[in-house]
Amino acid sequence: MVRLPYSTALTTLFSYGLLFAFGHLRDFFRRIIDSRKPTTNLKDYAPICLGHEDFYTRRLFNRVQDCCNRPIASAPDAWIDVIERYSNDGNKTIHRTSKTSRCLNLGSYNYLGFAAADEYCTPRVIESLKKYSASTCSVRVDGGNTKLHIELEELVARFVGKPAAILLGMGYATNSTIIPALIGKGGLIISDSLNHNSIVNGARGSGAAVRVFQHNNIAHLEEVLREQIAQGQPRTHRPWNKIIVIVEGIYSMEGELCKLPEVISVCKKYKAYTYLDEAHSIGAIGKSGRGVCDLLGVDPADVDIMMGTFTKSFGSCGGYIAASKEIIHHLKQTCPAHIYATSMSPPAVQQVISAIKVILGEDGTNRGAKKLAQIRENSNFFRSELKKMGFEVLGDNDSPVMPIMLYNPAKIPSFSRECLRLNVAAVVVAFPATPLLLSRARICISASHTREDLIKGLEVLSKAGDVSGIKYFPVEQEKTTAVEKLKKIQ
Amino acid sequence: MDMAFPVANATAAVLTRVSAAFNAPLARAVVFGVHIDGHLVVEGLLIAVIVFQLTRKSYKPPKKPLTEKEIDELCNEWQPEPLCPPIKEGARIDTPMLESAAGPHTIVDGKEVVNFASANYLGLIGNEKIIDSCVGSLEKYGVGSCGPRGFYGTIDVHLDCEAKIANFLGTPDSILYSYGISTIFSVIPAFCKKGDIIVADEGVHWAVQNGLHLSRSTVVYFKHNDMASLASTLEKLTRGNKRAEKIRRYIVVESIYQNSGQIAPLDEIVRLKEEYRFRVILEESHSFGVLGKSGRGLAEHYGVPIEKIDIITAGMGNALATDGGFCTGSVRVVDHQRLSSSGYVFSASLPPYLASAAVSAVNYLEENPTVLSTLRSNIALLHKELSDTPGLEISSHVLSPIIFLKLKKSTGSPTTDLDLLETIAERVLKEDSVFIVTSKKSNLDRCKLPTGIRLFVSAGHTKSDIFTLSKSLKRVSASVLAD
Numbered sequence: 001m002v003r004l005p006y007s008t009a010l011t012t013l014f015s016y017g018l019l020f021a022f023g024h025l026r027d028f029f030r031r032i033i034d035s036r037k038p039t040t041n042l043k044d045y046a047p048i049c050l051g052h053e054d055f056y057t058r059r060l061f062n063r064v065q066d067c068c069n070r071p072i073a074s075a076p077d078a079w080i081d082v083i084e085r086y087s088n089d090g091n092k093t094i095h096r097t098s099k100t101s102r103c104l105n106l107g108s109y110n111y112l113g114f115a116a117a118d119e120y121c122t123p124r125v126i127e128s129l130k131k132y133s134a135s136t137c138s139v140r141v142d143g144g145n146t147k148l149h150i151e152l153e154e155l156v157a158r159f160v161g162k163p164a165a166i167l168l169g170m171g172y173a174t175n176s177t178i179i180p181a182l183i184g185k186g187g188l189i190i191s192d193s194l195n196h197n198s199i200v201n202g203a204r205g206s207g208a209a210v211r212v213f214q215h216n217n218i219a220h221l222e223e224v225l226r227e228q229i230a231q232g233q234p235r236t237h238r239p240w241n242k243i244i245v246i247v248e249g250i251y252s253m254e255g256e257l258c259k260l261p262e263v264i265s266v267c268k269k270y271k272a273y274t275y276l277d278e279a280h281s282i283g284a285i286g287k288s289g290r291g292v293c294d295l296l297g298v299d300p301a302d303v304d305i306m307m308g309t310f311t312k313s314f315g316s317c318g319g320y321i322a323a324s325k326e327i328i329h330h331l332k333q334t335c336p337a338h339i340y341a342t343s344m345s346p347p348a349v350q351q352v353i354s355a356i357k358v359i360l361g362e363d364g365t366n367r368g369a370k371k372l373a374q375i376r377e378n379s380n381f382f383r384s385e386l387k388k389m390g391f392e393v394l395g396d397n398d399s400p401v402m403p404i405m406l407y408n409p410a411k412i413p414s415f416s417r418e419c420l421r422l423n424v425a426a427v428v429v430a431f432p433a434t435p436l437l438l439s440r441a442r443i444c445i446s447a448s449h450t451r452e453d454l455i456k457g458l459e460v461l462s463k464a465g466d467v468s469g470i471k472y473f474p475v476e477q478e479k480t481t482a483v484e485k486l487k488k489i490q
Numbered sequence: 491m492d493m494a495f496p497v498a499n500a501t502a503a504v505l506t507r508v509s510a511a512f513n514a515p516l517a518r519a520v521v522f523g524v525h526i527d528g529h530l531v532v533e534g535l536l537i538a539v540i541v542f543q544l545t546r547k548s549y550k551p552p553k554k555p556l557t558e559k560e561i562d563e564l565c566n567e568w569q570p571e572p573l574c575p576p577i578k579e580g581a582r583i584d585t586p587m588l589e590s591a592a593g594p595h596t597i598v599d600g601k602e603v604v605n606f607a608s609a610n611y612l613g614l615i616g617n618e619k620i621i622d623s624c625v626g627s628l629e630k631y632g633v634g635s636c637g638p639r640g641f642y643g644t645i646d647v648h649l650d651c652e653a654k655i656a657n658f659l660g661t662p663d664s665i666l667y668s669y670g671i672s673t674i675f676s677v678i679p680a681f682c683k684k685g686d687i688i689v690a691d692e693g694v695h696w697a698v699q700n701g702l703h704l705s706r707s708t709v710v711y712f713k714h715n716d717m718a719s720l721a722s723t724l725e726k727l728t729r730g731n732k733r734a735e736k737i738r739r740y741i742v743v744e745s746i747y748q749n750s751g752q753i754a755p756l757d758e759i760v761r762l763k764e765e766y767r768f769r770v771i772l773e774e775s776h777s778f779g780v781l782g783k784s785g786r787g788l789a790e791h792y793g794v795p796i797e798k799i800d801i802i803t804a805g806m807g808n809a810l811a812t813d814g815g816f817c818t819g820s821v822r823v824v825d826h827q828r829l830s831s832s833g834y835v836f837s838a839s840l841p842p843y844l845a846s847a848a849v850s851a852v853n854y855l856e857e858n859p860t861v862l863s864t865l866r867s868n869i870a871l872l873h874k875e876l877s878d879t880p881g882l883e884i885s886s887h888v889l890s891p892i893i894f895l896k897l898k899k900s901t902g903s904p905t906t907d908l909d910l911l912e913t914i915a916e917r918v919l920k921e922d923s924v925f926i927v928t929s930k931k932s933n934l935d936r937c938k939l940p941t942g943i944r945l946f947v948s949a950g951h952t953k954s955d956i957f958t959l960s961k962s963l964k965r966v967s968a969s970v971l972a973d
Contacts, residue, residue, distance in 0.1 A: 045767055048681060048800075048822060057829050069828070071644040076636040083646065096649070108643070109838075116632045125633060126625055133591040134624050134847045135610060135614045135813050142927040143592055143607030169813065170669035172837035176700075180934055182573060188704045197836040205704055229568050230561045242570040254923040271570050279972040304573060311838040316634045317668065330574035336696045336932045341671045342807035347624075348841060351633040427641045469835075 004437065006467030006473070012122050012407050012437050019409060023059030053090045056431070060409075065091045065481070067416040067428055073100050075116035076108040078448040082425055103420065104457055107427035111284035111400050112371045113448030114315030119365050121354035125347045140167075141332075143354035144343030152349050153320075159356050160282070160290065160308070162322035164329075168337045169344040171279060172198040174319030177337040178307070178474040179275075180206035180418075181330075183244055188228055190221070190272070191246040194254065199246055199277060209234070215254075221245070225270045239251035242346040249281030249292035253434055253442070255395025255402055257281075260292055264302050273304040283313025284400055288374050289359045295398065314355040316348045330408075336353040375400055375447040378454060382445055383457050390471035403429075403440040404461075404470065411468045412439055424457055426464075569748050586925065591616050594950040596925070603923040604955045606945045611780050611891050612861050613950025614811035614851055623850040635839045639828075643839040651845040655816050658852050659786055660796050664818035665827050666842040670805030672772055673815030674834030675701035675970035677803050680826065681771075682707045682740060689723055689768070690742040691715065693749050696935045697744060698773060711732045714939065715752045721761070722768045739768045744779035745788040749929065749939045751886020751894035753777075760799070769800040779809030780891050785862055809855075812847040814840040865891065865949040868956060872947055875960035881971030882963075885942065894929075896942035897971070904931075906942050914963075915943065916969050922962035 061068075066085060074081040081100035087093065091276045100206060114121065128148060138144040149167055157165040168174045179202030183189060187208040191199060194215045203210045213221040225243070232239050233338065245267050247258045260276070267274045278291045286294025291308070293300050305323045310316040321331065332338055359368040379400045386393045392405040406412055419426040430439035449457075465471050523545070556564075589597040592608040593615045614620060627647065637643030648666055656664040667673040678701030682688055690698070693714040702709045710727065713719035720741070727739075741763060743754045756772075763770050764821055774787050782790030787804075789796045796802075805815040817827065827834055832895040869891055874882060877895065886894040900907055911928040918924050929944050931937075945959070 034889075044508065048738065048769070048826070053827065054830075057826075061829065065970065068640045069644050071646055071649055072642055073646045075632045076642060076645075077632075078641065084644075105642065107641050110636045110766060114632070115634065115636045117629055118632075122628065122632075126628060128629065129624055129843075130621060132588075133593070133621065134844060135615070135807055135809070135811050136588070136592045137610040137615060137807055137811055138592055138608040141585055141930055143586070143588065143596075143605060143925060146588045150587060170672060170837065173669055173672050173835055176675075181932075197832050201704060201832060205700055226561050226565060230556055230564045239568055240570070253593070268819060270565055271568065273570070273573050311634055311636065314634075314638060315632055317841050326577055327574045329577050334932050334934065336700070336934055337671065339930055339932045340696050341669065342805070342813055345813050345841070345844060347628070347843070348633055366966065423643055 003474075004250055009437060010406050012409070014435065015070065015409050019060055023055060026059065027055070028155070029482070032337065051463055062091055064413040064416075065427050066094060067413050070420075070425070072425075073095065076104055076105060076110055077116035078110075078113070078446055078450075078453055079103070080105045080108075080425060082420065084399060101420075101423060103423045103425040104453055104460075105425050105446075106457055107313040107425050108446070109280070110267075110315065110442055110446040110448065111313045111375055111444070112278075112289075112315075112355070112359070112448055114313070114351070114358075115446075115448075118315075118354075118358075120365075120367075121351055124354050125350050128350035129347040133176060134347065135345050136343050139340060140338050140343040146343075146349075148346050148349040149343065153352050155353060155356055156320050157322055159305055159360065160322045161293070162306060162324070164325045165320050165322040165336070166331050167344055167349075168319050168321075168335075169341055170317065170337075171311055171319035172308070173337045173341065174307060174321065175199050175277065176202040176205060177335055178305075178321055178331065179203055179244075179246075181334045181336070182206075182275075182305070182327075183208045183242060185316065186233065186238075186241040187241045188243045189246060190224055190228070190243060192248065192251075192252070192258070193217070194251050195246060195248060196252070196277065196279070199248075203246070215251075216256065218259055218260055218266060221263065222266050222270075225266065229270060243270075244275050245272050246275045246277065249276060249278040250285070250399055250401060252280050252401060253403060253429065253440070255399045255442075257285075257292060257396045257399060260296050260298050260303075264298060268302070274302075275305045276303045278306060278308040279319075280312055282308040283355075283359060284375060285398055287372070289313075310348075310352045312318055314352045316351040316355070318344045318348060318352070371447040375445065377395065377444045378447065378449055382443070382454055382458070386443075386461070387473075388475070389458070389462050389465070390473045390475040391461075391465060392470075392472045400445045402443040402445070404443065404465075405472070406439050406470055407437060409439065411470055415441055415464050415468045415470065418467050419460060422460040422463060424460040426461075426462075498551070519777065523580070544967060581904065586919065593888060594948055594952075594955060598919070598925055601923060603919065603925045604951075604958055605925045606947070606951075606959060607925050607927040608775065608948070609808040609892075609946045610948045610950065611776075611809040611865060611946070612811070612813060612851070612855065613948050614809075615950075617811075617854065619854065620811065620850045622848045624843045627846040631842040633843065637839070638837060639834060639839045645839070645842045645845075647842045647845040647849070648839060651848050652816070654849050654852050656818060658856070659802070659818055661802075661818045662821045663824040664816050665824050665831075665834065666838055666840055667815040667833055669833070670775065670807045670813065670815045671697035672833040672837070673803045673805060673817055674698050675704065676831045677801060677817050677827065678702060678742070678771065679705040679803070680821075680831040682738065686738045686740065687727060688742055689720065689727070690738045691744070691747070691754070693747050693752070693937055693939050694742065694744055695748045695934065695937065698744070699936060702742070705726050714750065715747070715754060717755060717758045717762070721762055722769065728766050739766075740771055741768050742771045742773070744773040744775075745781070746775075746887075746890050746892060748776065748892070749937055751890045751892045751944075753781075753887040753890055754788070756788050756794055756799075760794050763804050764798075767913065770798075771801045771803070772799050773803055775803075775805040775815075776808055776890075776892060778804040778806075779851075779855055780862070780865065781889065783862075784859050785809070805852075806844075806848055810848050810851040812844045812851060814844055814848070826924050861949045865947065868949065868951050869893070869947050871953065872945070872956050872960065875956060876963065879960075879964050880968040882967050891947050893945040894942050895945070896940050900940065904941060910970065911941065911943055914966050917966045917970065918962050922958065922965070924959050926959070926963070 071083045072080045084099045136144040153165045175198035185207045189203045189210045193212045283290040309319040394403045416428045428441045586598045596605045635643045652664045681736045682705040684706040692711040712723045779785045801819045803817040882895040
């Protein structure tokens with residue numbers, strides 16, 4: 001959990017207050033100047049964005065726009081070509097140049113290194129492209145069901161450890177269309193307070209009541225369950241139809257694992273159903289890459305519905321749901337994304353099939369096991385080194401996602417630009433993806449990072465951290481860091 | 491009578507005694523120079539009683555919260571419903587399996603069929619140039635983009651694709667989404683908030699309905715493709731409503747409706763929008779690359795300048811033979827979505843090879859405009875051939891590439907209608923090797939239009955394909971619907 005010291009909180013609030021005050025001042029002068037201009041042909045129309053709705057975008061975010069949406073000109077591998085951009089009017093509009101700079105990629109979700117062309121996967125993908133073409137132009141229940149789709153559903157079910165699976169073309173759409181198909185009015189959804197936006201949208205679209213429990217706090221989850229079952233539906237006090245508890249495997253903004261065994265035991269006691277969203281954890285953690293159930297020793301049969309995406313560890317696109325045969329059969333009849341959306345592109349399906357075969361070792365080599373060991377080793381090494389340097393790093397051991405706390409709004413662009421200047425591509429996140437005071441930089445480690453890459457990354461992060469002043473904890477002086485040790489050996 | 495007098499006397503005696511007591515010298519005290527009459531004592535006592543009562547706490551039955559033991563009992567008693575209903579006997583669960591590309595001729599379940607089930611309007615599936623550009627992209631960029639647009643998921647092919655589409659349509663800018671249906675249900679909540687008014691056609695498909703539901707605005711539906719109903723709805727909403735000028739108002743329509751094949755009359759809609767001051771959101775998934783002299787969509791077809799339409803969205807999984815979607819409009823419209831559209835910000839970006847396929851497809855359309863006339867002649871021919879099918883009638887527009895056939899006489903329930911149509915489709919596939927499909931609905935869809943058989947015409951179909959389909963359909967529907 002984040003421990004926010006009072007002095008940092010005060011200075012951060014003060015900085016935001018100053019930015020808001022300046023923003024309002026500029027808005028005030030803008031209104032005066034605009035009232036003198038002649039009215040356009042949009043008279044009698046209400047403005048498409050009211051003034052206060054995009055205040056944050058116009059006055060705060062636009063100043064630091066160059067830290068976000070950076071285009072790249074290569075595959076999102078361990079090293080990328082970031083396109084250089086310039087602006088002539090203080091970041092209001094940004095233009096591309098044709099120059100690129102080669103940077104170390106610490107931002108893409110490339111956990112197992114399948115992002116770029118792979119020796120086993122790419123030839124098979126190109127073959128399937130030539131056979132099935134880039135798209136089926138049809139929905140899955142009509143003419144979009146190819147042999148590859150059926151093969152992948154069986155393979156995913158076997159990989160995850162459930163009887164059956166259903167495939168969908170986009171991870172975001174998986175959550176937002178499956179949850180309404182499972183639960184409706186008269187049901188209750190209890191979700192973790194830090195769940196992803198797709199789960200929030202799916203819960204809202206379903207029409208069921210939604211309650212939130214404090215992040216990873218099992219006692220509070222039990223309290224909410226007991227209170228809701230005893231009270232029943234609001235005002236009528238009828239009992240709920242069913243209760244679904246939604247948690248994620250790894251929370252992408254915290255890097256933490258969820259306390260899955262405790263959640264399962266509480267849900268079993270109160271007869272609630274569990275829905276596990278493994279977008280970031282499938283393929284990346286666990287001894288054989290089967291996700292958080294593998295790592296924490298939970299039987300997949302205890303989780304009712306397991307969801308995951310193929311974007312992160314498998315280098316493709318799309319999502320899946322794995323559950324019992326009856327649930328999958330029901331979803332195939334009712335899920336709107338299955339009935340109305342274009343089916344997943346066949347080359348992307350082939351990429352996932354090949355990636356899973358590599359992870360399971362069924363391609364005849366042990367590259368899969370090597371990748372899994374590499375990512376675990378890389379994550380643990382990087383995290384321990386960052387902590388030794390004095391950064392405030394969140395997340396559990398073994399998780400490849402590492403947020404570094406920044407807090408102050410001025411440190412966000414300074415850290416990001418300094419890293420880019422030293423050829424490291426880092427990701428910074430602020431409001432609204434995180435709470436206002438808790439902005440952070442997020443590092444994602446990949447299995448394709450070598451030890452030299454990591455050491456270079458650590459050096460650059462340390463320099464940028466000194467410039468921005470984000471080493472909130474004391475540096476461990478008594479033990480020499482591994483960086484210096486390796487330097488001595490070399 | 492005799493009793494009355496003594497009672498009256500007694501009452502009078504009591505009254506005189508009471509008034510004497512009040513007017514007695516004892517009661518006539520002077521405090522601080524103020525006369526205190528006797529009645530003031532009574533009033534003083536009354537005030538004291540009132541004050542006394544007010545200071546007492548009101549009686550409420552005591553609130554007893556549930557004890558832990560009672561909560562335990564309630565939790566033990568409670569039985570949830572199963573997560574999904576049990577599998578119905580005889581439900582159709584098998585979908586035909588394709589073993590080759592979904593072009594005009596394909597292999598389904600082992601045998602070669604004529605394919606009228608893929609929305610491959612320009613015949614671009616299997617096109618050599620597009621496949622070459624995809625192979626180049628795959629070798630350079632891999633398959634996935636491994637990140638959302640904000641975090642190094644923006645690849646130069648995405649920016650090229652956005653510029654190409656904006657250039658093609660004549661708008662200032664456009665924005666790319668990674669999935670066809672997520673486009674419209676992310677765009678609508680980004681612009682329509684609680685308190686806004688949306689007037690939508692009742693035949694819009696599920697993704698639009700989901701977007702309307704997520705936006706939490708007030709939604710009013712008008713009769714499917716009926717301009718008189720639209721005009722009267724707009725009139726009712728704006729007449730006498732002073733507040734209506736300060737809130738945002740939108741009309742949401744599709745260019746070619748998936749659920750019926752009708753085409754929206756855009757010139758009439760633009761006229762109404764300007765009269766009543768509404769904004770138009772147009773969903774062009776099935777008309778982009780199909781309608782209009784050069785395939786630029788519904789606005790070109792009706793000769794309406796593209797600036798008059800505020801927001802245009804389209805999925806690219808139809809004419810462009812790739813995946814994903816785009817949205818285009820003024821600079822303000824597009825810029826606003828880059829930070830507040832949830833399907834853009836919180837989702838991984840489109841795989842780069844699909845973006846380069848889109849660029850090649852638009853290039854092909856610009857260089858070969860004759861493909862549109864082939865498509866149009868195919869549609870006209872099939873329309874003519876199927877106009878006398880026994881038991882089925884065409885309910886779609888003459889120019890629509892989706893030909894929608896519904897039962898002339900419905901059996902009364904949608905499930906039996908769908909069963910009959912599915913039987914026709916299965917027999918056509920088995921006996922004549924023509925692959926056609928019906929319009930299936932999810933139970934979350936609130937559109938009430940009738941189900942039917944949907945035929946997707948492509949520029950890649952030959953005249954003999956069309957004759958095969960019409961012959962087979964007429965034969966099977968005559969046999970199935972005769973009894």
